[in-house]
Amino acid sequence: MSENSTTQSRYIKSYEIRRAYQGGVQYPPAISGVQGASDIPTLYDLLPGYLHMPRAREEELTLERYVDSGGARRGWWVHFPKYIVSLLKAWYGEAATRENDFGFAWLPQLTGNHSHMTTVADMADGKLKGYFVMGENPAVGSMNGALHRKGLRKLDWLVVRDFPLNETAEFWRTAPEIARGEVRTEDIQTEVFFFPAATHTEKDGSFTNTQRMLQWHHKAIEAPGDCRSELWFAYHLGKRLKAMYAGSSLERDRGFQALTWEYPVLGPHAELDTEAVVKEVSGFTVADGKPVPGFTKLADDGSTACGCWIYSGVYAEGVNQAARRKPRSQQTWVAPEWGWAWPANRRLLYNRASADPEGKPWSERKRYVWWDEAQKRWSGYDVPDFVADRPPSYRPSPDARGLAAISGIDPFIMQADGKGWLFAPSGLLDGPLPSHYEPLESVIPNPIYPEQQCNPARDEYPRRDNPYHLPYDDPRFPYVLTTYRLTEHHTAGGMSRWLSWLCELQPEMFCEISRELARERGVENGGWVTIRTARAEIECRALVTDRFKPMRAKGRVVHTIGLPYHWSYVGRVTGDPANELIAMVADPNVSIQESKAFTGNLFAGRLSFGRRAATDGVELRQPEPSREQPRDKPGVQSPLRIPSQEPPR
Amino acid sequence: MGQMGFFTDTTLCIGCKACEVACKQWNQLPDDGFRLTGMSFDNTGQLGASTWRHVAFIERPEALPGQGSPLDGAQLADGAFSWLMMSDVCKHCERAGCLEACPTGAILRTEFGSIYVQPDVCNGCGYCVTACPFGVIDRRTDDGRAWKCTLCYDRLKEDLVPACAKACPTASIQFGEIGELKERARQRVDHLHERGVGQAYLYGADAANQPGTEGLHAFFLLCDVPEKYNLPPDPVVPTKKLGESWRAMAWGVAGLAALAVGSVLSARSGP
Numbered sequence: 010m011s012e013n014s015t016t017q018s019r020y021i022k023s024y025e026i027r028r029a030y031q032g033g034v035q036y037p038p039a040i041s042g043v044q045g046a047s048d049i050p051t052l053y054d055l056l057p058g059y060l061h062m063p064r065a066r067e068e069e070l071t072l073e074r075y076v077d078s079g080g081a082r083r084g085w086w087v088h089f090p091k092y093i094v095s096l097l098k099a100w101y102g103e104a105a106t107r108e109n110d111f112g113f114a115w116l117p118q119l120t121g122n123h124s125h126m127t128t129v130a131d132m133a134d135g136k137l138k139g140y141f142v143m144g145e146n147p148a149v150g151s152m153n154g155a156l157h158r159k160g161l162r163k164l165d166w167l168v169v170r171d172f173p174l175n176e177t178a179e180f181w182r183t184a185p186e187i188a189r190g191e192v193r194t195e196d197i198q199t200e201v202f203f204f205p206a207a208t209h210t211e212k213d214g215s216f217t218n219t220q221r222m223l224q225w226h227h228k229a230i231e232a233p234g235d236c237r238s239e240l241w242f243a244y245h246l247g248k249r250l251k252a253m254y255a256g257s258s259l260e261r262d263r264g265f266q267a268l269t270w271e272y273p274v275l276g277p278h279a280e281l282d283t284e285a286v287v288k289e290v291s292g293f294t295v296a297d298g299k300p301v302p303g304f305t306k307l308a309d310d311g312s313t314a315c316g317c318w319i320y321s322g323v324y325a326e327g328v329n330q331a332a333r334r335k336p337r338s339q340q341t342w343v344a345p346e347w348g349w350a351w352p353a354n355r356r357l358l359y360n361r362a363s364a365d366p367e368g369k370p371w372s373e374r375k376r377y378v379w380w381d382e383a384q385k386r387w388s389g390y391d392v393p394d395f396v397a398d399r400p401p402s403y404r405p406s407p408d409a410r411g412l413a414a415i416s417g418i419d420p421f422i423m424q425a426d427g428k429g430w431l432f433a434p435s436g437l438l439d440g441p442l443p444s445h446y447e448p449l450e451s452v453i454p455n456p457i458y459p460e461q462q463c464n465p466a467r468d469e470y471p472r473r474d475n476p477y478h479l480p481y482d483d484p485r486f487p488y489v490l491t492t493y494r495l496t497e498h499h500t501a502g503g504m505s506r507w508l509s510w511l512c513e514l515q516p517e518m519f520c521e522i523s524r525e526l527a528r529e530r531g532v533e534n535g536g537w538v539t540i541r542t543a544r545a546e547i548e549c550r551a552l553v554t555d556r557f558k559p560m561r562a563k564g565r566v567v568h569t570i571g572l573p574y575h576w577s578y579v580g581r582v583t584g585d586p587a588n589e590l591i592a593m594v595a596d597p598n599v600s601i602q603e604s605k606a607f608t609g610n611l612f613a614g615r616l617s618f619g620r621r622a623a624t625d626g627v628e629l630r631q632p633e634p635s636r637e638q639p640r641d642k643p644g645v646q647s648p649l650r651i652p653s654q655e656p657p658r
Numbered sequence: 659m660g661q662m663g664f665f666t667d668t669t670l671c672i673g674c675k676a677c678e679v680a681c682k683q684w685n686q687l688p689d690d691g692f693r694l695t696g697m698s699f700d701n702t703g704q705l706g707a708s709t710w711r712h713v714a715f716i717e718r719p720e721a722l723p724g725q726g727s728p729l730d731g732a733q734l735a736d737g738a739f740s741w742l743m744m745s746d747v748c749k750h751c752e753r754a755g756c757l758e759a760c761p762t763g764a765i766l767r768t769e770f771g772s773i774y775v776q777p778d779v780c781n782g783c784g785y786c787v788t789a790c791p792f793g794v795i796d797r798r799t800d801d802g803r804a805w806k807c808t809l810c811y812d813r814l815k816e817d818l819v820p821a822c823a824k825a826c827p828t829a830s831i832q833f834g835e836i837g838e839l840k841e842r843a844r845q846r847v848d849h850l851h852e853r854g855v856g857q858a859y860l861y862g863a864d865a866a867n868q869p870g871t872e873g874l875h876a877f878f879l880l881c882d883v884p885e886k887y888n889l890p891p892d893p894v895v896p897t898k899k900l901g902e903s904w905r906a907m908a909w910g911v912a913g914l915a916a917l918a919v920g921s922v923l924s925a926r927s928g929p
Contacts, residue, residue: 535696
């Protein structure tokens with residue numbers, strides 16, 4: 010279940026509730042790599058292992074206060090100090106001492122929302138100098154692509170690392186606003202650096218799947234020409250930056266100077282030895298450099314270093330556990346010796362829940378983890394996810410602290426009370442229980458809360474170059490639009506639109522519509538159509554199919570237009586990108602875009618002029634609606650509005 | 659060496675087209691051009707000289723029996739729909755029209771029971787193209803020679819499974835010894851019948867099933883009439899009728915001869 014909308018977290022929460030009841034619901038991420046990129050995050054608000062990024066506020070300015078803000082007195086998070094101190098030791102080495110808070114003050118601190126869309130808005134407002142794009146193609150994959158390109162035009166420099174010269178690297182040459190003459194290449198000052206990237210077969214590394222299992226892949230061939238791995242890039246860039254800052258006496262550069270950055274290199278291109286990184290991530294004792302067996306051996310006194318506590322143990326005994334490939338015929342069906350799963354090689358989280366309160370399997374046939382009365386320990390096919398010797402009969406005293414506060418019948422040890430939460434009063438930014446709100450742009454009023462149309466905690470970007478439609482019943486935009494992917498292409502197309510064998514299978518941009526809508530609009534199967542929103546207009550072919558059916562909602566017929574979003578202006582096959590149509594608006598928890606439901610219009614024929622609201626396409630908004638429709642109940646102030654803050658010229 | 663072949667179970671196909679790509683990659687086949695056909699998600703259209711696996715997408719205004727919940731049934735009453743998917747391939751017929759039509763001996767039957775075109779012998783005459791009752795074999799426009807699925811002869815020589823079967827993530831394409839495959843296929847049909855999919859049947863599993871080809875080395879499990887999948891309902895290899903044609907001709911010649919002799923005799927014995 011993957012949803013991109015302003016109510017995304019509510020869907021997830023619904024599934025979590027189902028999981029708490031039944032177990033076994035997986036939340037598959039949309040792209041391979043999402044799990045790993047969350048664990049050792051590329052997210053702006055997290056440090057490795059889901060430790061929160063320190064915020065620039067009084068309550069978190071010292072290590073002690075930061076720990077107070079993130080630790081807990083009950084449950085597993087009492088160990089929080091060990092993980093942050095070991096992380097600081099891994100990053101700052103000998104320079105991290107108890108006296109200087111292990112270098113805590115050198116960590117960057119958050120001053121606000123720095124999510125992707127906010128960054129794009131800041132870019133368009135001229136507030137960013139440089140931008141690294143690695144393995145992404147935001148000019149195709151991000152919402153309101155024209156606004157994104159407007160941002161790219163205002164940068165001093167842009168670095169793109171990918172396999173092909175994609176649309177993000179070519180924004181100054183092939184974009185529709187250039188073709189229309191609204192923007193001239195010679196007026197763009199951004200300096201663009203393109204670095205060809207090595208593919209996964211050309212480098213060592215690991216994938217982490219949604220089961221949290223790390224599986225190692227070994228380099229099969231040398232990368233051709235100038236292609237290099239991301240690790241190579243980050244390492245050598247870091248070395249150059251360290252050299253630049255070496256002579257600085259500024260306090261703010263101390264972190265750079267203290268950063269541990271010595272790794273063995275291999276081969277003709279000085280590629281990093283990936284196992285050295287795995288060792289640091291897994292953790293070691295500082296005194297002798299010996300790998301730790303797991304996070305239970307991490308300490309908060311600076312005697313251990315660990316780059317990501319949840320991955321601790323992946324290099325236990327000096328062996329890359331993720332590279333294990335023992336066949337299933339030589340081990341149990343749980344296959345604990347295939348790859349390695351965090352935490353502690355547990356294949357199922359909270360697996361104590363597979364046994365009843367007395368510790369007996371709920372089902373003999375599905376027995377997984379159970380209490381072994383003879384050994385006085387938890388036992389099973391998997392590594393038990395519980396205090397190993399805590400009997401089911403154990404009950405904590407009311408003033409118990411830490412793990413002692415977890416009862417013998419409560420499997421959810423990461424929570425302070427050990428329970429799975431149906432009602433989550435803290436942690437989520439948009440309410441403790443799932444509920445229904447219409448997307449920012451809908452065709453009907455909210456049937457459940459007539460006064461509160463949209464998620465009251467959404468993030469909006471009200472700007473001239475990001476216009477929104479009316480909340481519902483906008484006469485200009487009567488249809489529901491939704492975007493999705495096809496099997497044959499990979500997201501923004503960088504890995505598929507340059508391959509002829511995949512291109513021939515899905516060669517052209519199209520939309521899918523019902524026979525009824527085709528009749529209503531005079532569209533023929535395979536014919537051209539134009540799709541318009543206040544942000545942009547695109548052209549594509551129409552695929553008329555019985556798979557799309559009109560729906561009836563609130564007494565009216567609702568037509569849906571389906572749009573795959575893989576195509577754009579460069580590549581073996583090209584076409585208009587669907588994401589140009591979509592407004593920037595985000596869910597409050599994870600800042601995800603609303604690309605699964607918005608509104609638009611459809612016309613038969615090729616009527617597009619390539620207009621974009623972010624450049625000269627102001628007429629896309631015409632006629633401006635004469636009425637105001639509130640999205641929120643009177644008095645609701647909770648939506649975060651991030652307006653344009655373009656400095657006056 | 660055993661007789662090898664494919665059992666393609668269309669009820670398991672999810673339309674990922676991994677077989678098409680794996681086939682093209684292993685055999686280094688060129689693309690067929692980049693054009694949207696407008697036929698559901700099928701932009702390949704058909705088997706051809708450079709497409710040796712082809713996944714058909716068939717949109718039907720009928721429910722697929724045995725799938726979904728009772729609730730689906732209620733919803734489907736007003737808009738029944740199902741999407742049939744089938745990975746098509748050369749059938750490697752027991753009695754192969756292409757092989758029998760080939761005048762140069764370029765087409766032969768291998769030790770695996772598959773039909774193989776030797777590209778270095780083929781002279782591009784195209785007789786095989788008209789002789790195939792399934793429209794599988796085709797000539798490439800650039801070099802004029804005839805091409806089709808080889809059952810990955812080069813892989814079989816190295817004890818490897820054909821590329822398409824190796825890539826199939828749902829075991830819709832199963833490769834193996836034909837006798838075993840037939841046994842497995844019949845069990846699968848029985849199983850589907852038990853589960854309420856009464857339409858399931860085997861297409862071309864043996865000579866009794868398909869006398870015109872005397873059975874296929876690549877046979878299918880289907881859930882609708884063959885025509886829905888763009889397969890002929892009763893394919894007959896043209897050469898199969900050769901004896902009959904000669905006999906008919908012999909009778910014709912004999913008849914003419916009798917007529918000639920008769921007319922001479924009757925003229926002689928005339929008044």
